[in-house]
Amino acid sequence: MATNDPTPRSFGQRLQSLSRQTVYLILIIVVSASVLISKFMGLTLPNKPGAGSQDFFAAIMAIPEGSTVFIQSDVTNSTRGESAGQFEALLRILMRRNIKFAVFCASGEPQAPQVAIDVIARINAQRIANGERAYERWNDWVSLGLFPDGRATAKAMMANLRTAIDKKDTPPGKPPTDVWQSPVMEKLKVIDDIGLYILVTASKTSDILVERLKFAPVTYGDVPLRTKLGCMVTGVMGPETNNYYRSSQIFGVVIGLNGAVEIEHLMENGIKPGQSETYRSLSIEGFKGMQNYARGMAYYLALHTAMGLLIVLVIMGNVGMWLTRRQTGGGA
Amino acid sequence: MDYSFIKLTVGLIATIGLYSILYRENKFYRLTEHIFVGLAAGWSLVALWTVTLKDMWWSKMMGAEASETSGVVAGYWPYVFLLPIGLMGYFVFNRKHSWMSRIPIGIILGLVVGQEAGAWLKRDLPQIEAAMKPIVPNTEVGFFVPTDPVAGALYPSQMLGNIIFLTTMLTVLSYFLFSFDFKTKFMQKSTLTGRWLLMIGFGAIFGNTVMTRFTLLIDRMYFVWIEWLIQGVFKMG
Numbered sequence: 001m002a003t004n005d006p007t008p009r010s011f012g013q014r015l016q017s018l019s020r021q022t023v024y025l026i027l028i029i030v031v032s033a034s035v036l037i038s039k040f041m042g043l044t045l046p047n048k049p050g051a052g053s054q055d056f057f058a059a060i061m062a063i064p065e066g067s068t069v070f071i072q073s074d075v076t077n078s079t080r081g082e083s084a085g086q087f088e089a090l091l092r093i094l095m096r097r098n099i100k101f102a103v104f105c106a107s108g109e110p111q112a113p114q115v116a117i118d119v120i121a122r123i124n125a126q127r128i129a130n131g132e133r134a135y136e137r138w139n140d141w142v143s144l145g146l147f148p149d150g151r152a153t154a155k156a157m158m159a160n161l162r163t164a165i166d167k168k169d170t171p172p173g174k175p176p177t178d179v180w181q182s183p184v185m186e187k188l189k190v191i192d193d194i195g196l197y198i199l200v201t202a203s204k205t206s207d208i209l210v211e212r213l214k215f216a217p218v219t220y221g222d223v224p225l226r227t228k229l230g231c232m233v234t235g236v237m238g239p240e241t242n243n244y245y246r247s248s249q250i251f252g253v254v255i256g257l258n259g260a261v262e263i264e265h266l267m268e269n270g271i272k273p274g275q276s277e278t279y280r281s282l283s284i285e286g287f288k289g290m291q292n293y294a295r296g297m298a299y300y301l302a303l304h305t306a307m308g309l310l311i312v313l314v315i316m317g318n319v320g321m322w323l324t325r326r327q328t329g330g331g332a
Numbered sequence: 333m334d335y336s337f338i339k340l341t342v343g344l345i346a347t348i349g350l351y352s353i354l355y356r357e358n359k360f361y362r363l364t365e366h367i368f369v370g371l372a373a374g375w376s377l378v379a380l381w382t383v384t385l386k387d388m389w390w391s392k393m394m395g396a397e398a399s400e401t402s403g404v405v406a407g408y409w410p411y412v413f414l415l416p417i418g419l420m421g422y423f424v425f426n427r428k429h430s431w432m433s434r435i436p437i438g439i440i441l442g443l444v445v446g447q448e449a450g451a452w453l454k455r456d457l458p459q460i461e462a463a464m465k466p467i468v469p470n471t472e473v474g475f476f477v478p479t480d481p482v483a484g485a486l487y488p489s490q491m492l493g494n495i496i497f498l499t500t501m502l503t504v505l506s507y508f509l510f511s512f513d514f515k516t517k518f519m520q521k522s523t524l525t526g527r528w529l530l531m532i533g534f535g536a537i538f539g540n541t542v543m544t545r546f547t548l549l550i551d552r553m554y555f556v557w558i559e560w561l562i563q564g565v566f567k568m569g
Contacts, residue, residue, distance in 0.1 A: 024354045031546075031553045039558055039569070081551030082544060110379035111372070145383030151447060167387050177401035211451035235544035239537045247462035249455075256540065257547045274479035281480050298558075302550040303543065310542065 010327055015320025023313065030309050034302035044293055045261075045300050051277040052245050053262035056230050056252025058271060059196060060093055061284050062220035067195030068100045068184055072205070073116040074107035074150075079202040079234050084119060085260030085296035086232040087200050091123045092294075093267065095135050096287060099195065100184040104144035106153040107205045113145050130291070138171040142184045150205050154212035161191050192216050194228060196251075202234040206241050210249050222282055225251045232259065257303055260296030267292035340564045347552050389414065463501055465494040500529050 009017070037043065049057075063069070071090070075083035094101055103120070105112035120141065128134050135141060144167045147153040156164035165185075168176040179185050188194060192215055199209055215228040226248045233241045235256030245253040254263055270286035286292065349364030395407030417436050424433035471485040481487070486494075506519065507526030514520050562568050 021355055027549070028553065031550055032557055035550065035554050036557055039562070079544075079548070081547035081549075084551075110376040110383075113379070113383055145387070146379060148380070148384055151444065155447065166392065171401075174401060175399065181401065207455065211455045212447070214454070235540040235547070238540045239533075243459060247459045249458050256543055257550075258543070277477075280477065299547060299550045299554060302553070303546060306546040306550065307543070310546075 010324060012320045012323025012327060015316050016324065018313075018316075027306065027309060030305050031302045034305040035298070038298055038301040043301055044297060045304070047258075047261050047265045047300075049262035049266050050255075050259075052242065052253035052255065053259055053266065054252075054271060054276045055245075055278050056232075056254050057093075057263060057266040058223050058276060058279060058282060058284060059220065059225060059230060059251050060090070060099075060198075061097070062223040063097075063099060063195040064220065065098045066100065068102060068188060068193075069094060069195045070197045071101050071103045071116070072106050072197070072199045072201070072209070073103055074105050074109055074112055074199070074201040074203060074205050076109055076111040076115050081299065082234045082256050082260065083200055083202060083232070085257060085294070085299065086254050086263065087116070087119050088123055088295055089260055089263040089267065090198065090200070090232065091120060092292075093263075093287075095123065095127060095132075095140075096290070101141045102144050102179070102184055103141065104147060106147040106150040107201070107203060108146075108148045108150070110146055113143055117143055126291070136172065138169060138177075139183050142169040142179050142182050144169070144179060150208045151212065154209055157191055158213060161188060161193075192218075192228075196228050196230060198230050198232065200232045202237065204237070204240075206231050206233060206237065206244065206250070210244050223279060227251055257296060257299055261300050264293050264296045337564050340560045344556060344560045347556060351552070463497075465497055467491055467494050467498065499525075504530055 060069075073087065075087070077084075091101075103113070103116045105116070120135070124135050137143070144165055153164065162180065165179065167179050169179050169182065170176050171182070191197075191213065197209070197213065197215070199206055209229055213227075213229055217224065217226050218228065219225070227250060229250045230252045231241050231244070231250050232254040233256075235258075238253075238255035238259075241250070241253050242255065244250045254260065266284075267287050267290075269288075271282055271284040273281050273283050276282045346364055346368070349360050350368070352358055352364075353361045389411055392408050393411035396402065396405040398404045417439070420432040421436045422433070423429045423431075466486050469486045469488045469491045471482060471487060473482070473485075474487065476489045477487045503522045503526035505526070506522040507530065509523075514523065558569070
């Protein structure tokens with residue numbers, strides 16, 4: 001006869017047998033609580049920016065006012081957690097420095113151009129609410145839309161920038177017009193006329209650009225650059241993009257949520273002499289008194305608590321296994 | 333109820349629907365998933381026309397009459413040949429005429445292959461060059477790099493970093509020499525060290541990946557509690 005009296009489980013076995021649903025529930029509670037605490041207490045966690053973020057920040061703070069930056073935004077809302085914080089911080093800096101920009105997607109991700117436009121609208125709304133000048137489409141920035149093939153686009157830009165970008169955008173109160181008539185684009189003739197080329201991505205499009213784009217070295221103020229290509233990537237893409245940074249194939253790299261927080265930290269505190277590994281005597285003032293800590297810092301506490309929970313759970317599982325093995329004399 | 337709140341609420345329902353898979357397989361999850369896939373496919377089709385093909389192919393082919401923002405633009409009729417070449421790709425679904433699909437595939441392959449040699453040179457050669465690091469310090473002024481370093485000087489702290497880098501690179505490279513059966517203890521230790529260092533590297537990469545995945549969850553929880561509840565429902569902050 002079957003019995004409903006299973007052998008009582010030991011403490012070690014219980015530690016190893018937490019159900020998947022329980023783990024997810026604990027994780028969601030911990031992350032939710034962290035997000036709410038961070039919001040209501042306005043927590044600012046300490047952070048020490050890495051060399052990649054410092055160099056990235058130094059370059060975008062050094063380009064002359066009025067330059068045009070190309071932003072290849074290949075991200076959608078699927079990686080909003082990391083990419084939105086990075087992209088918002090980048091836009092805030094460019095807008096505060098009156099730098100024009102052209103935004104587009106060249107990864108064949110059809111949602112990406114609209115996602116970028118939505119983020120720009122959000123930052124613009126915050127600027128207007130703070131009494132700052134609204135960044136105007138066509139005069140301050142343009143959307144170049146979608147380029148379905150990144151390889152061909154990069155190659156075409158190198159060959160002839162003007163024919164590679166045959167797009168229209170909409171000036172205020174006018175029908176769609178050739179983007180080359182826009183104040184953002186009219187001064188550009190070849191790819192070296194671009195101030196910086198910044199890639200915001202969650203995929204391997206950094207490879208494509210490193211392989212195909214070539215910029216002449218340039219010096220902006222105290223910041224000499226061997227290339228004008230810089231990257232903002234997700235944590236997954238961080239390790240391999242970091243190789244390009246270490247070999248000076250990109251001027252800087254911002255990696256994941258931590259990278260977003262690093263840029264926000266640099267916006268708040270700037271770079272003090274001796275702080276930058278690359279430009280030792282460089283000094284850059286931040287934007288003290290403005291809204292610098294935003295989405296990155298809002299998520300930062302939750303990242304720490306989630307990682308802490310993961311470590312605790314891994315330790316629990318291993319302690320449980322060790323206790324069980326000891327109890328059973330070395331067997332599983 | 334304003335439009336932005338309706339939009340947020342739809343986002344909330346979709347988030348709950350997709351996260352319900354964490355509990356178990358269910359119809360709400362499947363419904364949300366199918367809606368998402370359908371929306372993404374529909375959006376892609378429209379976006380492909382409105383922000384790509386219309387400007388880059390159709391308008392160029394058709395030309396334009398004079399308008400208040402531009403003069404007459406002559407059409408470039410050879411672009412018409414791109415359409416049948418592209419459509420040939422769809423013959424992959426037809427057993428009798430599937431050979432036609434190889435024409436556009438061949439063109440794309442040829443374009444990519446032609447670029448790859450140059451791409452490899454630009455991608456990997458600078459990394460090989462950057463891997464050649466000096467390991468003999470040429471200055472005796474201090475251990476760490478000062479605020480105002482001497483140009484071209486290698487400080488002892490940099491030397492240590494370079495030695496760690498080179499040791500890692502050489503031992504990892506030796507691990508991949510699979511065709512040789514190493515008899516010497518030195519090479520055996522080198523390949524073993526390389527394996528350990530690879531494992532440490534993979535651990536660091538995995539850690540980055542875990543952080544990304546956690547951030548996706550954090551973003552959704554931020555959306556639910558802050559953007560929907562606090563800012564949407566309670567109109568605060």
